[in-house]
Amino acid sequence: MKPELTLEQKFFSDLAERLTPKERLPLLDWARKNRRTEKGRNFTFRDRPYLKQIYADTHDFIVIKKAAQVGGTEFAISNALHFACEYSPVTIIYTFPTATEVRNFVAGRFNPSIAVSPYVKERIGRVDSVSVKEIAGSFLYLRGSFSDREALSVPADLLIHDEVDFSNQNILSQYEERLTASRYKKRLFFSTPTVPHFGIDALFEASDQHEWFVECESCGHGFLPQLEQIDKDKAMLRCPLCHKACSRRRGRWESMNPGAAIRGYHLDQLGCAFVDIESIIGKLEGPKKYDKRMFENFVRGQASAVGVGSVNRGIIMQRCFTDAVQRSDSGRGRFMGIDQGGRLSVVISEVIDSKRCIVYMEEVEDDDDWSRMHRLMALHGVTTCVVDYRPEARAARRFAKQYPGVAWCCEFVTSDKELYFDKDEDYLVKGNRTEILDGAAEQIRDGRTQLYSKDEVVETYISHWERLARVEEVDRLGRTKAQWIKQGVSDLSFADAYNRLAVLIQMGDLSDIAPTSEVADTIDRGEGGSWYTAKW
Numbered sequence: 001m002k003p004e005l006t007l008e009q010k011f012f013s014d015l016a017e018r019l020t021p022k023e024r025l026p027l028l029d030w031a032r033k034n035r036r037t038e039k040g041r042n043f044t045f046r047d048r049p050y051l052k053q054i055y056a057d058t059h060d061f062i063v064i065k066k067a068a069q070v071g072g073t074e075f076a077i078s079n080a081l082h083f084a085c086e087y088s089p090v091t092i093i094y095t096f097p098t099a100t101e102v103r104n105f106v107a108g109r110f111n112p113s114i115a116v117s118p119y120v121k122e123r124i125g126r127v128d129s130v131s132v133k134e135i136a137g138s139f140l141y142l143r144g145s146f147s148d149r150e151a152l153s154v155p156a157d158l159l160i161h162d163e164v165d166f167s168n169q170n171i172l173s174q175y176e177e178r179l180t181a182s183r184y185k186k187r188l189f190f191s192t193p194t195v196p197h198f199g200i201d202a203l204f205e206a207s208d209q210h211e212w213f214v215e216c217e218s219c220g221h222g223f224l225p226q227l228e229q230i231d232k233d234k235a236m237l238r239c240p241l242c243h244k245a246c247s248r249r250r251g252r253w254e255s256m257n258p259g260a261a262i263r264g265y266h267l268d269q270l271g272c273a274f275v276d277i278e279s280i281i282g283k284l285e286g287p288k289k290y291d292k293r294m295f296e297n298f299v300r301g302q303a304s305a306v307g308v309g310s311v312n313r314g315i316i317m318q319r320c321f322t323d324a325v326q327r328s329d330s331g332r333g334r335f336m337g338i339d340q341g342g343r344l345s346v347v348i349s350e351v352i353d354s355k356r357c358i359v360y361m362e363e364v365e366d367d368d369d370w371s372r373m374h375r376l377m378a379l380h381g382v383t384t385c386v387v388d389y390r391p392e393a394r395a396a397r398r399f400a401k402q403y404p405g406v407a408w409c410c411e412f413v414t415s416d417k418e419l420y421f422d423k424d425e426d427y428l429v430k431g432n433r434t435e436i437l438d439g440a441a442e443q444i445r446d447g448r449t450q451l452y453s454k455d456e457v458v459e460t461y462i463s464h465w466e467r468l469a470r471v472e473e474v475d476r477l478g479r480t481k482a483q484w485i486k487q488g489v490s491d492l493s494f495a496d497a498y499n500r501l502a503v504l505i506q507m508g509d510l511s512d513i514a515p516t517s518e519v520a521d522t523i524d525r526g527e528g529g530s531w532y533t534a535k536w
Protein backbone atom coordinates (compact mmCIF):
# COMPACT_ATOMS: atom_id res chain seq x y z
CA MET A 1 0.00 0.00 0.00
CA LYS A 2 1.08 3.59 -0.62
CA PRO A 3 1.92 5.62 2.48
CA GLU A 4 -0.67 8.28 3.30
CA LEU A 5 0.37 11.66 1.95
CA THR A 6 -0.49 14.93 3.59
CA LEU A 7 -2.60 17.27 1.49
CA GLU A 8 0.39 19.42 0.78
CA GLN A 9 2.55 16.48 -0.26
CA LYS A 10 -0.23 15.22 -2.44
CA PHE A 11 -0.60 18.59 -4.11
CA PHE A 12 3.08 18.74 -5.00
CA SER A 13 3.27 15.15 -6.11
CA ASP A 14 0.24 15.60 -8.38
CA LEU A 15 1.74 18.83 -9.72
CA ALA A 16 5.07 17.18 -10.34
CA GLU A 17 3.34 14.37 -12.17
CA ARG A 18 1.48 16.80 -14.39
CA LEU A 19 4.60 18.90 -15.13
CA THR A 20 6.72 15.95 -16.18
CA PRO A 21 4.83 14.10 -18.88
CA LYS A 22 5.64 10.42 -18.63
CA GLU A 23 7.03 8.70 -21.67
CA ARG A 24 4.47 5.97 -21.89
CA LEU A 25 5.00 3.23 -24.38
CA PRO A 26 1.74 2.60 -26.30
CA LEU A 27 0.23 -0.85 -25.76
CA LEU A 28 1.06 -2.14 -29.24
CA ASP A 29 4.78 -1.35 -28.87
CA TRP A 30 4.81 -2.39 -25.24
CA ALA A 31 3.33 -5.81 -26.03
CA ARG A 32 5.82 -6.39 -28.84
CA LYS A 33 8.69 -5.40 -26.59
CA ASN A 34 7.70 -6.89 -23.25
CA ARG A 35 5.24 -9.71 -23.77
CA ARG A 36 6.18 -13.21 -24.80
CA THR A 37 4.23 -16.12 -26.22
CA GLU A 38 3.93 -19.35 -24.24
CA LYS A 39 7.05 -20.56 -26.00
CA GLY A 40 8.94 -17.45 -24.94
CA ARG A 41 8.90 -15.84 -28.39
CA ASN A 42 8.16 -12.21 -29.13
CA PHE A 43 4.58 -11.23 -29.89
CA THR A 44 3.74 -11.04 -33.57
CA PHE A 45 0.53 -10.07 -35.31
CA ARG A 46 1.24 -12.04 -38.51
CA ASP A 47 -1.68 -14.45 -38.09
CA ARG A 48 -3.78 -11.93 -36.21
CA PRO A 49 -3.55 -8.69 -38.19
CA TYR A 50 -6.99 -7.71 -36.90
CA LEU A 51 -5.56 -7.42 -33.38
CA LYS A 52 -3.13 -4.64 -34.36
CA GLN A 53 -5.74 -1.88 -34.42
CA ILE A 54 -7.35 -3.17 -31.24
CA TYR A 55 -3.97 -3.06 -29.49
CA ALA A 56 -3.38 0.44 -30.83
CA ASP A 57 -6.82 1.67 -29.76
CA THR A 58 -6.67 4.09 -26.82
CA HIS A 59 -10.45 4.43 -26.48
CA ASP A 60 -11.51 4.25 -22.83
CA PHE A 61 -14.58 2.02 -23.39
CA ILE A 62 -13.98 -1.00 -25.58
CA VAL A 63 -16.34 -3.94 -26.09
CA ILE A 64 -15.34 -7.06 -27.99
CA LYS A 65 -17.97 -9.50 -29.21
CA LYS A 66 -15.91 -12.52 -30.05
CA ALA A 67 -15.72 -16.06 -31.31
CA ALA A 68 -13.68 -18.59 -29.32
CA GLN A 69 -9.86 -18.59 -29.60
CA VAL A 70 -9.35 -15.37 -31.49
CA GLY A 71 -6.97 -13.70 -29.02
CA GLY A 72 -9.43 -11.88 -26.75
CA THR A 73 -8.01 -13.13 -23.46
CA GLU A 74 -4.43 -12.43 -24.60
CA PHE A 75 -5.47 -8.89 -25.40
CA ALA A 76 -7.05 -8.45 -21.97
CA ILE A 77 -3.88 -9.76 -20.29
CA SER A 78 -1.73 -7.38 -22.36
CA ASN A 79 -4.06 -4.54 -21.48
CA ALA A 80 -3.94 -5.25 -17.75
CA LEU A 81 -0.15 -5.70 -17.62
CA HIS A 82 0.57 -2.66 -19.80
CA PHE A 83 -1.76 -0.42 -17.82
CA ALA A 84 -0.35 -1.65 -14.50
CA CYS A 85 3.25 -1.02 -15.59
CA GLU A 86 2.98 2.13 -17.69
CA TYR A 87 0.36 4.03 -15.70
CA SER A 88 1.49 2.97 -12.22
CA PRO A 89 0.15 3.35 -9.60
CA VAL A 90 -3.33 2.32 -10.80
CA THR A 91 -5.99 -0.18 -9.75
CA ILE A 92 -7.45 -2.75 -12.08
CA ILE A 93 -10.46 -4.96 -11.43
CA TYR A 94 -10.71 -8.05 -13.63
CA THR A 95 -13.86 -10.17 -13.36
CA PHE A 96 -14.97 -13.62 -14.48
CA PRO A 97 -18.32 -15.35 -13.92
CA THR A 98 -17.16 -17.55 -11.03
CA ALA A 99 -14.22 -18.23 -8.71
CA THR A 100 -13.40 -21.40 -10.62
CA GLU A 101 -12.85 -19.36 -13.75
CA VAL A 102 -10.65 -16.92 -11.83
CA ARG A 103 -8.48 -19.79 -10.57
CA ASN A 104 -8.24 -21.40 -14.01
CA PHE A 105 -7.35 -18.08 -15.59
CA VAL A 106 -4.66 -17.20 -13.05
CA ALA A 107 -3.06 -20.65 -13.07
CA GLY A 108 -3.53 -21.38 -16.77
CA ARG A 109 -3.10 -18.04 -18.50
CA PHE A 110 -2.09 -15.14 -16.29
CA ASN A 111 0.76 -16.56 -14.20
CA PRO A 112 2.35 -18.28 -17.23
CA SER A 113 2.20 -14.96 -19.14
CA ILE A 114 4.12 -13.31 -16.34
CA ALA A 115 6.59 -16.18 -16.03
CA VAL A 116 7.69 -15.92 -19.68
CA SER A 117 8.09 -12.14 -19.63
CA PRO A 118 11.25 -11.07 -17.77
CA TYR A 119 10.13 -7.42 -17.86
CA VAL A 120 6.87 -8.10 -16.04
CA LYS A 121 8.29 -10.81 -13.82
CA GLU A 122 10.75 -8.47 -12.12
CA ARG A 123 7.96 -5.98 -11.43
CA ILE A 124 5.76 -8.35 -9.45
CA GLY A 125 5.47 -7.06 -5.89
CA ARG A 126 4.98 -8.78 -2.56
CA VAL A 127 1.24 -9.24 -2.94
CA ASP A 128 0.83 -12.12 -5.36
CA SER A 129 -2.19 -14.32 -4.76
CA VAL A 130 -5.00 -15.68 -6.89
CA SER A 131 -7.20 -12.69 -6.11
CA VAL A 132 -4.74 -9.79 -5.79
CA LYS A 133 -1.50 -9.03 -7.59
CA GLU A 134 0.87 -6.16 -7.15
CA ILE A 135 2.49 -5.25 -10.46
CA ALA A 136 4.91 -2.32 -10.71
CA GLY A 137 3.22 -0.67 -7.72
CA SER A 138 -0.25 -1.08 -9.26
CA PHE A 139 -2.88 -3.47 -7.94
CA LEU A 140 -4.85 -6.01 -9.93
CA TYR A 141 -7.90 -7.55 -8.27
CA LEU A 142 -9.45 -10.70 -9.72
CA ARG A 143 -13.05 -11.46 -8.85
CA GLY A 144 -15.80 -13.97 -9.65
CA SER A 145 -19.05 -12.11 -10.29
CA PHE A 146 -21.09 -14.86 -8.66
CA SER A 147 -18.64 -16.09 -6.03
CA ASP A 148 -17.79 -12.62 -4.71
CA ARG A 149 -21.32 -11.42 -4.22
CA GLU A 150 -20.45 -7.87 -3.42
CA ALA A 151 -18.68 -5.63 -5.83
CA LEU A 152 -15.21 -4.84 -4.54
CA SER A 153 -15.27 -1.50 -2.74
CA VAL A 154 -11.90 -0.20 -3.96
CA PRO A 155 -11.86 2.60 -6.53
CA ALA A 156 -10.68 1.37 -9.92
CA ASP A 157 -9.02 2.91 -12.98
CA LEU A 158 -9.62 0.01 -15.35
CA LEU A 159 -12.41 -2.56 -15.35
CA ILE A 160 -11.99 -5.73 -17.37
CA HIS A 161 -15.01 -8.01 -17.62
CA ASP A 162 -14.43 -11.40 -19.25
CA GLU A 163 -17.36 -13.65 -20.31
CA VAL A 164 -19.88 -10.88 -19.80
CA ASP A 165 -22.83 -13.02 -20.90
CA PHE A 166 -22.14 -15.63 -18.21
CA SER A 167 -21.57 -13.11 -15.41
CA ASN A 168 -23.80 -11.65 -12.72
CA GLN A 169 -25.21 -8.60 -14.54
CA ASN A 170 -26.14 -6.85 -11.34
CA ILE A 171 -22.60 -7.10 -9.95
CA LEU A 172 -21.12 -5.90 -13.26
CA SER A 173 -23.28 -2.79 -13.16
CA GLN A 174 -22.23 -2.13 -9.56
CA TYR A 175 -18.59 -2.07 -10.66
CA GLU A 176 -19.31 0.93 -12.90
CA GLU A 177 -19.40 3.13 -9.78
CA ARG A 178 -15.86 2.09 -8.89
CA LEU A 179 -14.58 4.25 -11.75
CA THR A 180 -16.11 7.52 -10.50
CA ALA A 181 -12.98 8.85 -8.83
CA SER A 182 -10.54 7.71 -11.49
CA ARG A 183 -8.64 9.96 -13.91
CA TYR A 184 -8.78 7.18 -16.50
CA LYS A 185 -12.17 5.47 -16.25
CA LYS A 186 -11.21 2.70 -18.64
CA ARG A 187 -13.45 -0.25 -19.45
CA LEU A 188 -12.94 -3.42 -21.44
CA PHE A 189 -15.90 -5.80 -21.83
CA PHE A 190 -15.55 -8.98 -23.84
CA SER A 191 -17.42 -12.22 -24.27
CA THR A 192 -18.67 -14.88 -26.57
CA PRO A 193 -22.20 -13.69 -27.37
CA THR A 194 -25.27 -15.78 -26.48
CA VAL A 195 -28.78 -14.51 -27.21
CA PRO A 196 -29.46 -11.33 -29.22
CA HIS A 197 -29.80 -7.95 -27.48
CA PHE A 198 -28.30 -9.21 -24.24
CA GLY A 199 -24.89 -8.82 -22.58
CA ILE A 200 -22.04 -8.33 -25.01
CA ASP A 201 -24.44 -8.24 -27.97
CA ALA A 202 -26.39 -5.35 -26.43
CA LEU A 203 -23.13 -3.49 -25.72
CA PHE A 204 -21.92 -4.10 -29.24
CA GLU A 205 -25.21 -2.79 -30.64
CA ALA A 206 -24.64 0.45 -28.72
CA SER A 207 -21.07 0.72 -30.03
CA ASP A 208 -19.56 1.92 -33.30
CA GLN A 209 -19.59 -1.74 -34.44
CA HIS A 210 -16.28 -2.40 -36.15
CA GLU A 211 -16.30 -5.31 -38.57
CA TRP A 212 -13.18 -6.89 -40.07
CA PHE A 213 -13.06 -6.85 -43.87
CA VAL A 214 -10.66 -9.42 -45.28
CA GLU A 215 -8.63 -8.09 -48.23
CA CYS A 216 -7.96 -10.26 -51.22
CA GLU A 217 -4.23 -10.36 -52.03
CA SER A 218 -4.97 -10.92 -55.71
CA CYS A 219 -7.48 -8.18 -56.56
CA GLY A 220 -7.55 -6.00 -53.44
CA HIS A 221 -11.27 -6.51 -52.88
CA GLY A 222 -12.33 -6.14 -49.24
CA PHE A 223 -15.18 -8.31 -47.99
CA LEU A 224 -16.89 -9.57 -44.86
CA PRO A 225 -16.16 -13.31 -44.80
CA GLN A 226 -19.22 -15.51 -45.27
CA LEU A 227 -19.77 -19.27 -45.24
CA GLU A 228 -20.50 -19.29 -48.99
CA GLN A 229 -16.93 -18.18 -49.66
CA ILE A 230 -15.53 -21.36 -48.13
CA ASP A 231 -14.19 -23.81 -50.67
CA LYS A 232 -14.80 -27.06 -48.83
CA ASP A 233 -12.72 -29.25 -51.19
CA LYS A 234 -9.60 -27.11 -50.88
CA ALA A 235 -10.36 -25.97 -47.31
CA MET A 236 -9.77 -22.30 -48.12
CA LEU A 237 -11.56 -18.98 -48.24
CA ARG A 238 -12.10 -17.61 -51.76
CA CYS A 239 -12.48 -13.96 -52.75
CA PRO A 240 -16.09 -13.38 -53.84
CA LEU A 241 -14.87 -11.12 -56.66
CA CYS A 242 -11.91 -12.91 -58.31
CA HIS A 243 -12.42 -16.32 -56.65
CA LYS A 244 -8.75 -16.68 -55.79
CA ALA A 245 -7.63 -17.99 -52.39
CA CYS A 246 -7.31 -15.50 -49.53
CA SER A 247 -4.79 -16.03 -46.77
CA ARG A 248 -6.82 -13.76 -44.45
CA ARG A 249 -3.54 -12.05 -43.42
CA ARG A 250 -4.70 -8.74 -44.83
CA GLY A 251 -7.74 -6.73 -43.96
CA ARG A 252 -9.15 -3.57 -42.46
CA TRP A 253 -11.65 -2.55 -39.82
CA GLU A 254 -14.74 -0.59 -40.79
CA SER A 255 -17.26 0.96 -38.45
CA MET A 256 -20.88 0.08 -39.19
CA ASN A 257 -22.22 2.65 -36.73
CA PRO A 258 -19.78 5.59 -36.79
CA GLY A 259 -19.91 8.16 -34.04
CA ALA A 260 -21.18 5.93 -31.23
CA ALA A 261 -19.59 6.64 -27.84
CA ILE A 262 -18.51 3.05 -27.25
CA ARG A 263 -15.82 1.38 -29.33
CA GLY A 264 -16.93 -2.05 -30.53
CA TYR A 265 -15.13 -4.87 -32.31
CA HIS A 266 -16.59 -8.10 -33.60
CA LEU A 267 -14.20 -11.06 -34.01
CA ASP A 268 -15.25 -13.91 -36.29
CA GLN A 269 -13.13 -17.08 -36.74
CA LEU A 270 -13.83 -16.89 -40.47
CA GLY A 271 -11.79 -13.72 -40.76
CA CYS A 272 -9.04 -14.98 -38.51
CA ALA A 273 -6.02 -16.62 -40.18
CA PHE A 274 -5.08 -18.15 -36.87
CA VAL A 275 -8.06 -20.52 -37.09
CA ASP A 276 -7.70 -22.78 -40.12
CA ILE A 277 -10.65 -23.17 -42.47
CA GLU A 278 -10.47 -26.96 -42.11
CA SER A 279 -11.36 -26.78 -38.42
CA ILE A 280 -14.26 -24.43 -39.23
CA ILE A 281 -15.57 -26.93 -41.82
CA GLY A 282 -15.31 -29.59 -39.11
CA LYS A 283 -17.60 -27.56 -36.88
CA LEU A 284 -20.02 -26.95 -39.75
CA GLU A 285 -20.35 -30.58 -40.79
CA GLY A 286 -18.86 -33.96 -39.96
CA PRO A 287 -19.00 -36.06 -36.81
CA LYS A 288 -18.11 -33.30 -34.36
CA LYS A 289 -20.18 -30.54 -35.88
CA TYR A 290 -21.66 -27.84 -33.67
CA ASP A 291 -25.38 -27.20 -33.56
CA LYS A 292 -26.40 -24.07 -35.43
CA ARG A 293 -26.54 -21.87 -32.39
CA MET A 294 -23.16 -23.00 -31.01
CA PHE A 295 -21.64 -22.42 -34.43
CA GLU A 296 -22.98 -18.86 -34.52
CA ASN A 297 -21.82 -18.11 -30.96
CA PHE A 298 -18.41 -19.78 -30.84
CA VAL A 299 -17.25 -19.79 -34.49
CA ARG A 300 -18.89 -16.63 -35.86
CA GLY A 301 -18.97 -14.62 -32.63
CA GLN A 302 -22.62 -13.80 -33.29
CA ALA A 303 -25.60 -13.84 -30.97
CA SER A 304 -28.22 -16.34 -32.04
CA ALA A 305 -31.81 -17.09 -31.18
CA VAL A 306 -31.88 -20.34 -33.16
CA GLY A 307 -33.72 -22.91 -31.06
CA VAL A 308 -34.07 -20.48 -28.18
CA GLY A 309 -37.46 -20.58 -26.53
CA SER A 310 -39.54 -18.04 -24.72
CA VAL A 311 -37.37 -17.89 -21.63
CA ASN A 312 -33.77 -17.15 -22.53
CA ARG A 313 -30.44 -16.55 -20.85
CA GLY A 314 -30.85 -12.80 -21.06
CA ILE A 315 -34.06 -12.86 -19.05
CA ILE A 316 -32.72 -15.25 -16.42
CA MET A 317 -29.36 -13.49 -16.04
CA GLN A 318 -30.95 -10.07 -15.72
CA ARG A 319 -33.91 -10.81 -13.50
CA CYS A 320 -33.38 -14.01 -11.56
CA PHE A 321 -30.18 -13.63 -9.58
CA THR A 322 -30.47 -12.48 -6.01
CA ASP A 323 -27.54 -10.93 -4.18
CA ALA A 324 -28.65 -12.57 -0.97
CA VAL A 325 -26.45 -15.30 0.42
CA GLN A 326 -27.95 -18.75 0.21
CA ARG A 327 -28.83 -19.88 3.69
CA SER A 328 -27.79 -23.53 3.51
CA ASP A 329 -27.97 -26.78 1.59
CA SER A 330 -30.46 -28.14 4.05
CA GLY A 331 -33.39 -26.56 5.80
CA ARG A 332 -37.06 -26.65 6.79
CA GLY A 333 -40.31 -25.82 5.07
CA ARG A 334 -39.04 -26.17 1.54
CA PHE A 335 -40.74 -27.08 -1.73
CA MET A 336 -39.74 -29.77 -4.17
CA GLY A 337 -40.54 -30.47 -7.81
CA ILE A 338 -39.50 -33.72 -9.53
CA ASP A 339 -39.55 -34.44 -13.25
CA GLN A 340 -39.10 -38.00 -14.45
CA GLY A 341 -38.31 -39.68 -17.76
CA GLY A 342 -34.85 -41.19 -18.29
CA ARG A 343 -33.56 -39.38 -15.24
CA LEU A 344 -34.95 -37.74 -12.13
CA SER A 345 -34.59 -33.95 -12.11
CA VAL A 346 -35.19 -32.08 -8.88
CA VAL A 347 -35.74 -28.42 -8.04
CA ILE A 348 -35.97 -27.40 -4.36
CA SER A 349 -37.01 -23.91 -3.29
CA GLU A 350 -38.07 -21.80 -0.37
CA VAL A 351 -40.33 -18.77 -0.44
CA ILE A 352 -38.88 -15.49 0.82
CA ASP A 353 -40.68 -12.15 0.36
CA SER A 354 -43.19 -13.72 -2.07
CA LYS A 355 -40.33 -14.92 -4.23
CA ARG A 356 -39.56 -18.53 -5.03
CA CYS A 357 -35.84 -18.88 -4.27
CA ILE A 358 -34.24 -21.99 -5.73
CA VAL A 359 -31.85 -23.42 -3.14
CA TYR A 360 -30.95 -26.71 -4.75
CA MET A 361 -31.13 -28.56 -8.07
CA GLU A 362 -29.96 -32.00 -9.03
CA GLU A 363 -30.23 -34.41 -11.92
CA VAL A 364 -30.11 -38.08 -10.97
CA GLU A 365 -29.15 -40.13 -14.00
CA ASP A 366 -30.84 -43.30 -12.76
CA ASP A 367 -34.61 -42.81 -12.82
CA ASP A 368 -35.02 -45.78 -10.42
CA ASP A 369 -33.12 -43.96 -7.69
CA TRP A 370 -36.10 -42.80 -5.69
CA SER A 371 -34.07 -43.33 -2.49
CA ARG A 372 -32.20 -40.14 -3.40
CA MET A 373 -35.56 -38.34 -3.56
CA HIS A 374 -36.43 -39.60 -0.07
CA ARG A 375 -33.10 -38.32 1.27
CA LEU A 376 -33.67 -34.90 -0.29
CA MET A 377 -37.18 -34.75 1.20
CA ALA A 378 -35.66 -35.24 4.67
CA LEU A 379 -32.59 -33.06 4.17
CA HIS A 380 -34.63 -30.05 3.06
CA GLY A 381 -37.60 -30.61 5.37
CA VAL A 382 -39.87 -30.55 2.33
CA THR A 383 -43.44 -29.63 3.23
CA THR A 384 -44.93 -29.89 -0.26
CA CYS A 385 -43.65 -31.87 -3.21
CA VAL A 386 -45.04 -32.32 -6.72
CA VAL A 387 -43.91 -35.27 -8.83
CA ASP A 388 -44.34 -35.79 -12.55
CA TYR A 389 -46.86 -38.66 -12.89
CA ARG A 390 -45.52 -40.07 -16.17
CA PRO A 391 -44.00 -42.17 -17.58
CA GLU A 392 -43.43 -44.30 -14.43
CA ALA A 393 -46.84 -43.73 -12.87
CA ARG A 394 -46.50 -46.62 -10.44
CA ALA A 395 -43.16 -45.42 -9.05
CA ALA A 396 -44.42 -41.83 -8.78
CA ARG A 397 -47.59 -42.97 -7.02
CA ARG A 398 -45.64 -45.16 -4.60
CA PHE A 399 -43.43 -42.20 -3.74
CA ALA A 400 -46.32 -39.76 -3.26
CA LYS A 401 -48.32 -42.19 -1.15
CA GLN A 402 -45.51 -42.30 1.40
CA TYR A 403 -46.07 -38.59 2.12
CA PRO A 404 -49.83 -38.16 2.37
CA GLY A 405 -50.84 -34.50 2.19
CA VAL A 406 -47.24 -33.56 1.38
CA ALA A 407 -46.33 -35.18 -1.93
CA TRP A 408 -48.58 -35.13 -4.99
CA CYS A 409 -48.39 -36.61 -8.44
CA CYS A 410 -49.23 -34.21 -11.22
CA GLU A 411 -50.89 -35.21 -14.45
CA PHE A 412 -51.35 -32.97 -17.47
CA VAL A 413 -54.91 -32.95 -18.75
CA THR A 414 -56.91 -31.08 -21.36
CA SER A 415 -58.71 -28.99 -18.75
CA ASP A 416 -58.34 -25.26 -19.08
CA LYS A 417 -57.78 -25.10 -15.32
CA GLU A 418 -54.18 -24.57 -14.28
CA LEU A 419 -54.40 -26.99 -11.34
CA TYR A 420 -56.96 -28.87 -9.26
CA PHE A 421 -57.14 -31.80 -6.87
CA ASP A 422 -58.41 -35.06 -8.30
CA LYS A 423 -61.81 -35.94 -6.84
CA ASP A 424 -61.06 -39.64 -6.42
CA GLU A 425 -57.36 -39.97 -5.74
CA ASP A 426 -55.92 -38.21 -2.72
CA TYR A 427 -52.33 -38.20 -4.08
CA LEU A 428 -53.16 -36.67 -7.46
CA VAL A 429 -53.40 -33.16 -8.88
CA LYS A 430 -54.24 -32.35 -12.47
CA GLY A 431 -53.72 -29.34 -14.62
CA ASN A 432 -53.26 -27.84 -18.04
CA ARG A 433 -49.72 -28.24 -19.34
CA THR A 434 -49.61 -24.92 -21.18
CA GLU A 435 -51.01 -23.01 -18.21
CA ILE A 436 -48.55 -24.68 -15.82
CA LEU A 437 -45.50 -23.88 -17.99
CA ASP A 438 -46.87 -20.37 -18.67
CA GLY A 439 -47.06 -19.82 -14.91
CA ALA A 440 -43.46 -20.89 -14.33
CA ALA A 441 -42.20 -18.84 -17.29
CA GLU A 442 -44.09 -15.79 -16.10
CA GLN A 443 -42.49 -16.06 -12.66
CA ILE A 444 -39.05 -16.06 -14.30
CA ARG A 445 -39.89 -13.08 -16.51
CA ASP A 446 -41.23 -11.15 -13.50
CA GLY A 447 -38.14 -11.94 -11.43
CA ARG A 448 -40.25 -13.82 -8.87
CA THR A 449 -38.05 -16.87 -9.35
CA GLN A 450 -34.63 -16.30 -7.85
CA LEU A 451 -31.34 -18.15 -8.11
CA TYR A 452 -28.47 -17.72 -5.68
CA SER A 453 -25.32 -18.65 -7.51
CA LYS A 454 -24.30 -19.81 -10.90
CA ASP A 455 -22.76 -23.24 -11.22
CA GLU A 456 -23.00 -26.11 -13.67
CA VAL A 457 -26.50 -27.12 -12.71
CA VAL A 458 -27.73 -23.53 -13.05
CA GLU A 459 -26.18 -23.44 -16.53
CA THR A 460 -28.13 -26.64 -17.29
CA TYR A 461 -31.29 -25.02 -15.90
CA ILE A 462 -30.82 -22.04 -18.24
CA SER A 463 -30.22 -24.27 -21.25
CA HIS A 464 -33.27 -26.40 -20.41
CA TRP A 465 -35.50 -23.33 -20.30
CA GLU A 466 -34.04 -22.07 -23.56
CA ARG A 467 -35.07 -25.33 -25.24
CA LEU A 468 -38.75 -24.82 -24.52
CA ALA A 469 -40.56 -22.75 -27.12
CA ARG A 470 -44.06 -21.39 -26.70
CA VAL A 471 -45.87 -21.73 -30.00
CA GLU A 472 -49.29 -20.36 -30.78
CA GLU A 473 -51.44 -22.07 -33.35
CA VAL A 474 -54.73 -20.98 -34.81
CA ASP A 475 -57.19 -23.84 -35.31
CA ARG A 476 -59.88 -24.25 -38.01
CA LEU A 477 -62.30 -22.17 -35.99
CA GLY A 478 -59.84 -19.32 -35.68
CA ARG A 479 -59.14 -19.93 -31.99
CA THR A 480 -55.58 -19.46 -30.77
CA LYS A 481 -54.09 -22.32 -28.78
CA ALA A 482 -50.67 -22.09 -27.21
CA GLN A 483 -48.32 -25.02 -26.69
CA TRP A 484 -44.85 -25.43 -25.26
CA ILE A 485 -42.68 -27.42 -27.66
CA LYS A 486 -39.56 -29.24 -26.43
CA GLN A 487 -36.58 -28.55 -28.68
CA GLY A 488 -34.29 -30.74 -26.64
CA VAL A 489 -33.83 -31.97 -23.10
CA SER A 490 -35.68 -29.62 -20.77
CA ASP A 491 -36.26 -31.72 -17.65
CA LEU A 492 -35.16 -29.05 -15.18
CA SER A 493 -37.72 -26.58 -16.55
CA PHE A 494 -40.44 -29.13 -15.90
CA ALA A 495 -39.06 -29.82 -12.41
CA ASP A 496 -39.11 -26.04 -11.94
CA ALA A 497 -42.75 -25.87 -13.04
CA TYR A 498 -43.66 -28.73 -10.63
CA ASN A 499 -41.79 -26.91 -7.89
CA ARG A 500 -43.94 -23.85 -8.47
CA LEU A 501 -47.05 -26.05 -8.26
CA ALA A 502 -45.88 -27.29 -4.85
CA VAL A 503 -45.79 -23.67 -3.68
CA LEU A 504 -49.21 -23.09 -5.21
CA ILE A 505 -50.66 -26.12 -3.41
CA GLN A 506 -49.34 -25.05 -0.04
CA MET A 507 -49.74 -21.30 -0.27
CA GLY A 508 -52.38 -20.74 -2.93
CA ASP A 509 -56.11 -21.27 -2.63
CA LEU A 510 -56.78 -24.28 -4.76
CA SER A 511 -60.40 -24.72 -3.72
CA ASP A 512 -61.18 -21.81 -6.01
CA ILE A 513 -60.02 -23.66 -9.02
CA ALA A 514 -61.55 -27.09 -8.40
CA PRO A 515 -63.36 -28.41 -11.45
CA THR A 516 -67.01 -27.59 -11.88
CA SER A 517 -67.48 -29.64 -15.00
CA GLU A 518 -68.65 -33.24 -14.58
CA VAL A 519 -66.94 -34.19 -17.83
CA ALA A 520 -63.62 -35.86 -17.08
CA ASP A 521 -60.53 -34.25 -18.58
CA THR A 522 -58.35 -36.41 -20.76
CA ILE A 523 -54.66 -36.87 -20.32
CA ASP A 524 -52.33 -34.49 -22.19
CA ARG A 525 -48.77 -35.69 -22.77
CA GLY A 526 -47.64 -32.55 -24.51
CA GLU A 527 -46.79 -32.17 -28.17
CA GLY A 528 -46.95 -35.23 -30.44
CA GLY A 529 -46.58 -38.44 -28.52
CA SER A 530 -49.05 -41.24 -27.94
CA TRP A 531 -50.30 -39.73 -24.70
CA TYR A 532 -51.55 -36.73 -26.52
CA THR A 533 -55.19 -37.70 -26.72
CA ALA A 534 -56.98 -34.47 -27.48
CA LYS A 535 -56.82 -32.17 -30.47
CA TRP A 536 -58.86 -29.04 -30.46
Ligand SMILES: [Zn+2]
Nearest residue numbers: 216219239242
Ligand atom coordinates in the same frame (compact mmCIF):
# COMPACT_ATOMS: atom_id res chain seq x y z
ZN1 LIG B 1 -9.99 -11.10 -55.27
